[in-house]
Amino acid sequence: MEEFCIIGDELTVTGMKLIGVKNCYIADKENVRDILENAVNKFAIVAITHSLSKHVKNEIERIRANNKIIVEIPDREGGGEDTLRKLVRDVIGFELKKQKQEKFTK
Numbered sequence: 001m002e003e004f005c006i007i008g009d010e011l012t013v014t015g016m017k018l019i020g021v022k023n024c025y026i027a028d029k030e031n032v033r034d035i036l037e038n039a040v041n042k043f044a045i046v047a048i049t050h051s052l053s054k055h056v057k058n059e060i061e062r063i064r065a066n067n068k069i070i071v072e073i074p075d076r077e078g079g080g081e082d083t084l085r086k087l088v089r090d091v092i093g094f095e096l097k098k099q100k101q102e103k104f105t106k
Contacts, residue, residue, distance in 0.1 A: 006021060007025045008049040008075060009027070012073075013025065036063075046070045046071070048060075048072060048073070050073065050074055050077060
């Protein structure tokens with residue numbers, strides 16, 4: 001079993017390949033389910049972009065319940081902040097809120 005792959009849109013996959021990441025798969029909402037199912041059987045860790053993960057939420061939960069690692073990564077539509085907030089909440093047991101800082105002028 002290979003270690004890691006990325007499932008994403010064309011822009012994300014192109015960027016990942018440019019920085020040397022192998023095992024990248026271009027997907028869209030029509031074929032992401034099939035690509036995900038094939039990837040979890042071949043790779044120990046699967047990273048999927050936030051926008052594509054929305055189309056396969058149930059599958060991701062089912063796969064994670066079987067102790068497979070699926071990581072949602074941010075893409076141009078977002079997702080990074082929500083994912084990070086959830087990870088922090090799960091680890092420390094409560095949610096951190098960001099407060100606006102007031103600017104002081106002299």
